[in-house]
Amino acid sequence: VARMNMIQALHSAMDVMLEKDPDVLILGEDVGNFGGVFRCTEGLQRKYGEKRVFDTPIAEGGFVGAAIGMGVNGLRPVVEIQFADYIYPAFDQLASELARLRSRSAGTFWSPVTVRAPCGGGIRGGQTHSQSPEAIFAHVCGLKTVMPSNPYDAKGLLISAIEDDDPVIFFEPKRLYNGPFDGDHKKVALNWNDHHKGEVPEGHYTMPIGQAEILRTGSDITILAYGTMVHVTMASVEQLNIDAEVIDVRSMMPLDIDTIANSVCKTGRCVIVHEATRHCGFGAELSAQVQETCFWNLEAPIVRVTGWDTPYPHAQEWAYFPGQKRVIKALKQTLAIA
Amino acid sequence: MNSKNPEATSKSGNQTGFKNLRLSNAGEVNRPDEFSEAVDISKLAFNLIRVLDDDHQAVGPWDPELAPRILRNGLRHMLLTRIFDDRMLMMQRQGRLSFYVKSTGEEAVSAAQCLALKPDDMMFPTYRQQGLLLAREVPPQELICQLLSNSGDRLKGMQLPVMYSNADVNFFAISGTLATQFSQAVGWAMASTYKGDDNLACAWVGEGGSAEPDFHYALTFSSVYKSPVILNVVNNQWAISTDQSIAGGRYPFAARGTGYGIPGLRVDGNDFLAVYAVTQWAAKRARAGHGPTLIELFTYRADAHSTSDDPGKYRPKDEWKHWPLGDPLDRLKQHLIYIDEWSEEQHTCLLEELNTMVVKAWEEAESLGNLSDGPWPPTTAMFDYVYKEMPVHLQKQRQELLEE
Numbered sequence: 001v002a003r004m005n006m007i008q009a010l011h012s013a014m015d016v017m018l019e020k021d022p023d024v025l026i027l028g029e030d031v032g033n034f035g036g037v038f039r040c041t042e043g044l045q046r047k048y049g050e051k052r053v054f055d056t057p058i059a060e061g062g063f064v065g066a067a068i069g070m071g072v073n074g075l076r077p078v079v080e081i082q083f084a085d086y087i088y089p090a091f092d093q094l095a096s097e098l099a100r101l102r103s104r105s106a107g108t109f110w111s112p113v114t115v116r117a118p119c120g121g122g123i124r125g126g127q128t129h130s131q132s133p134e135a136i137f138a139h140v141c142g143l144k145t146v147m148p149s150n151p152y153d154a155k156g157l158l159i160s161a162i163e164d165d166d167p168v169i170f171f172e173p174k175r176l177y178n179g180p181f182d183g184d185h186k187k188v189a190l191n192w193n194d195h196h197k198g199e200v201p202e203g204h205y206t207m208p209i210g211q212a213e214i215l216r217t218g219s220d221i222t223i224l225a226y227g228t229m230v231h232v233t234m235a236s237v238e239q240l241n242i243d244a245e246v247i248d249v250r251s252m253m254p255l256d257i258d259t260i261a262n263s264v265c266k267t268g269r270c271v272i273v274h275e276a277t278r279h280c281g282f283g284a285e286l287s288a289q290v291q292e293t294c295f296w297n298l299e300a301p302i303v304r305v306t307g308w309d310t311p312y313p314h315a316q317e318w319a320y321f322p323g324q325k326r327v328i329k330a331l332k333q334t335l336a337i338a
Numbered sequence: 339m340n341s342k343n344p345e346a347t348s349k350s351g352n353q354t355g356f357k358n359l360r361l362s363n364a365g366e367v368n369r370p371d372e373f374s375e376a377v378d379i380s381k382l383a384f385n386l387i388r389v390l391d392d393d394h395q396a397v398g399p400w401d402p403e404l405a406p407r408i409l410r411n412g413l414r415h416m417l418l419t420r421i422f423d424d425r426m427l428m429m430q431r432q433g434r435l436s437f438y439v440k441s442t443g444e445e446a447v448s449a450a451q452c453l454a455l456k457p458d459d460m461m462f463p464t465y466r467q468q469g470l471l472l473a474r475e476v477p478p479q480e481l482i483c484q485l486l487s488n489s490g491d492r493l494k495g496m497q498l499p500v501m502y503s504n505a506d507v508n509f510f511a512i513s514g515t516l517a518t519q520f521s522q523a524v525g526w527a528m529a530s531t532y533k534g535d536d537n538l539a540c541a542w543v544g545e546g547g548s549a550e551p552d553f554h555y556a557l558t559f560s561s562v563y564k565s566p567v568i569l570n571v572v573n574n575q576w577a578i579s580t581d582q583s584i585a586g587g588r589y590p591f592a593a594r595g596t597g598y599g600i601p602g603l604r605v606d607g608n609d610f611l612a613v614y615a616v617t618q619w620a621a622k623r624a625r626a627g628h629g630p631t632l633i634e635l636f637t638y639r640a641d642a643h644s645t646s647d648d649p650g651k652y653r654p655k656d657e658w659k660h661w662p663l664g665d666p667l668d669r670l671k672q673h674l675i676y677i678d679e680w681s682e683e684q685h686t687c688l689l690e691e692l693n694t695m696v697v698k699a700w701e702e703a704e705s706l707g708n709l710s711d712g713p714w715p716p717t718t719a720m721f722d723y724v725y726k727e728m729p730v731h732l733q734k735q736r737q738e739l740l741e742e
Binding site: 025051056069072073075092096102105106108142144210 | 460462492493496497501505510511520521522523526528530539558559562719723725730731
């Protein structure tokens with residue numbers, strides 16, 4: 001076990017898989033010699049060679065399309081989309097091709113591609129370096145969509161994604177790369193050294209895709225969060241000093257509705273927190289499923305805390321970002337406390 | 339050769355007049371070494387590689403000098419494709435099929451290219467290359483089961499008729515989203531290079547679909563990684579109702595290769611021998627590690643885009659009759675007769691044999707389910723292939739369906 005930040009954990013996952021399986025390849029913009037703009041693949045080309053870790057032309061649709069073909073021909077490509085905001089040129093290949101290949105060939109062609117995409121804000125990235133498009137992909141049947149919130153989960157989930165014979169869209173909240181972030185940008189940035197999820201085994205381990213984690217048990221209210229918002233939520237709960245159950249959803253598809261429903265049926269209250277825009281955000285699906293499974297146990301309306309339905313702004317980043325203030329307001333409202 | 343920009347072949351209501359087609363005479367175009375630099379042979383894109391002349395002789399440096407049995411095999415596949423297409427159209431008109439897409443006039447593309455490949459080469463077709471399946475000896479009843487989405491459909495009813503998929507003969511699952519297979523084919527070829535085998539990928543797109551980004555991705559990526567792939571643009575002049583000038587056919591589509599450092603060959607798509615020869619050229623280049631070739635197959639879509647289309651609304655009804663490059667089937671037949679390896683009698687016999695085969699195939703396929711009464715694949719099949727293992731939410735939805 002070593003201390004790792006999220007970048008190191010992701011790097012370690014790819015290192016382990018490149019070592020273990022000669023069919024695993026890494027490709028994307030600047031991932032080769034340079035090691036990626038976030039350094040997640042640093043040194044991997046030197047270690048495994050240019051045939052296995054290589055740069056691509058700047059054409060997301062092109063390298064995702066090519067990765068699909070590689071997967072059909074027996075390889076296990078891991079592609080990096082430099083920022084999740086750049087994933088849209090590849091949307092046709094992801095939604096119409098990668099997601100449906102197995103189905104349209106009745107199980108005879110498939111492509112086990114993993115797509116890594118740094119997402120989310122809090123880095124002064126403006127509207128083209130801050131988006132959280134997970135709901136768009138969670139909506140597409142045939143894809144699996146995950147978003148870890150810490151180094152330990154990130155490594156286990158990425159190894160599972162690479163080993164999975166179905167395509168996985170793997171979102172990495174980039175504000176968490178170097179340390180947990182509770183939403184207070186004025187505080188000194190933390191690193192993963194003091195966080196228990198910064199302890200990461202150096203070898204191979206997996207974390208099943210489709211399992212939520214209860215981070216904190218409680219009886220008064222259930223809070224569903226994922227990605228950066230997990231840390232904002234935990235800090236909010238602490239500040240408000242309430243007996244909340246906090247669940248890190250981790251996987252949008254498949255969704256661990258059993259863990260979620262058991263919790264909400266127990267607490268009777270539910271707040272959903274995500275960074276993405278609200279309208280048709282993944283919180284809408286969570287809210288619908290909680291309502292379907294827990295309606296008779298609910299004591300208050302389900303409330304969503306999200307980014308506003310605007311493009312992610314630059315100067316107004318912290319007015320957009322759903323920080324502790326917004327979370328606490330929703331918790332008070334749902335718990336009917338002043 | 340006319341160096342003016344090509345115009346639309348014709349417009350609805352206009353007289354047919356195929357001007358500015360940039361035709362070359364049979365045998366006129368030189369055949370460079372397979373390992374030539376793209377820039378050194380860029381003129382090939384503005385010529386038209388042809389082997390069969392008006393007297394049915396094979397002439398010039400591109401003559402692949404094929405054994406007569408290969409020619410007869412090619413003729414058989416082309417004829418089977420045409421008979422199959424005609425029969426399926428009839429079935430559609432009788433209401434026994436919901437939808438069909440013919441490849442009439444373009445049979446040489448599938449037949450000649452498929453025969454010039456190895457069985458292990460992966461084919462990434464569009465919906466107008468059904469001839470590839472027949473050339474890889476897939477029984478016609480298999481295709482018909484797919485068209486009927488009946489209980490014998492190997493795709494279990496998951497796909498629109500004509501969107502075939504057949505992993506057994508390395509025929510990739512056809513997609514309705516145009517050109518996506520182009521960049522996938524390049525990736526498949528990149529994997530072949532990585533694994534060190536000598537298989538290549540061969541992909542097709544229409545001239546209309548060449549405007550899609552994937553066409554350009556494929557050229558960029560195959561050029562950068564020198565992938566063993568053959569990239570074909572079937573220029574059949576028409577993308578549903580829009581002529582090839584709307585797709586950007588100001589210069590020949592083959593000419594797009596040069597800018598990417600990829601040889602662009604422009605070939606008479608109705609000339610079996612020429613199509614075979616350029617495919618062989620590209621395959622040799624690819625297998626030797628010299629990378630991709632862009633081939634423009636210059637042909638004509640003789641029939642409607644699909645059974646949902648009415649070409650009389652946008653082009654003269656008899657336009658194909660005036661196509662200066664003729665009928666690919668007839669041209670190969672006449673060549674075989676000319677070299678004394680075929681006769682009208684043999685042709686009549688073959689016609690009868692294949693007709694009977696297709697009629698029988700229809701009956702066999704329909705015995706596994708017809709359009710109106712089935713039997714069809716299980717209704718729950720739609721849940722079976724979304725993921726490798728069915729997730730819980732799909733298991734629940736499947737159960738809900740069963741309880742409906």
